[in-house]
Amino acid sequence: MVERTKEARPKRWVVGITGASGSIYGIRLIEELLQSDYLVHVVVTEAGWRVLKEELGWDTSRRQAALEKHFGEALTSGRLVFHPNADIGASIASGSFLVEGMAIVPCSMGSLASMARGISDDLLTRAADVMLKEGRKLIIVPRETPLHAIHLENMLTLARLGVRIIPAMPAFYYKPQSMDEMINFLVGKVLDNMVIEHQLFRRWGDEHHDGQTE
Numbered sequence: 001m002v003e004r005t006k007e008a009r010p011k012r013w014v015v016g017i018t019g020a021s022g023s024i025y026g027i028r029l030i031e032e033l034l035q036s037d038y039l040v041h042v043v044v045t046e047a048g049w050r051v052l053k054e055e056l057g058w059d060t061s062r063r064q065a066a067l068e069k070h071f072g073e074a075l076t077s078g079r080l081v082f083h084p085n086a087d088i089g090a091s092i093a094s095g096s097f098l099v100e101g102m103a104i105v106p107c108s109m110g111s112l113a114s115m116a117r118g119i120s121d122d123l124l125t126r127a128a129d130v131m132l133k134e135g136r137k138l139i140i141v142p143r144e145t146p147l148h149a150i151h152l153e154n155m156l157t158l159a160r161l162g163v164r165i166i167p168a169m170p171a172f173y174y175k176p177q178s179m180d181e182m183i184n185f186l187v188g189k190v191l192d193n194m195v196i197e198h199q200l201f202r203r204w205g206d207e208h209h210d211g212q213t214e
Contacts, residue, residue, distance in 0.1 A: 014102035019047020101137025116154035
């Protein structure tokens with residue numbers, strides 16, 4: 001028999017960004033994953049690129065260059081891998097490509113509906129479908145208000161399949177002083193569900209909590 005040396009499998013997460021408002025959540029999540037030494041595979045929908053332009057001021061006419069400008073060495077070194085949403089044959093479209101899971105941050109109601117109904121007509125929804133069929137972690141951050149019954153029914157369908165749903169809802173118990181702190185709170189909740197340590201927000205009951213209630 002031929003002896004095979006075991007090599008540690010790289011830890012990878014897939015991050016999807018859709019056209020819902022709140023693309024900064026997805027960008028901050030990618031930054032934190034890279035800082036925690038994960039390999040990150042990124043897919044952005046067409047509407048997602050528009051939101052990156054409108055909310056963050058990104059020049060999305062040259063998408064690879066836009067990512068390289070923001071993430072620099074991580075992209076050129078391969079720690080961050082960008083997949084066009086039309087590339088249905090990308091690595092993350094296959095269950096044989098091992099990843100820890102996928103987070104869609106933010107997640108539009110359109111993408112959510114496709115996932116809930118098993119429709120995978122682009123790379124983002126196909127990658128999400130792979131997470132479901134392989135029993136891997138799938139985390140979504142829906143960003144819409146108000147919600148109607150179809151939205152809620154689709155979320156319930158996904159929740160019953162084990163999808164972790166983390167709405168983009170701020171908390172105020174830690175008295176955030178800036179927009180950045182509120183963004184970090186939501187991203188921290190996503191990392192909690194990924195079981196990745198972080199120091200993005202102060203937890204209730206931490207020793208430096210003053211113990212006062214209001």
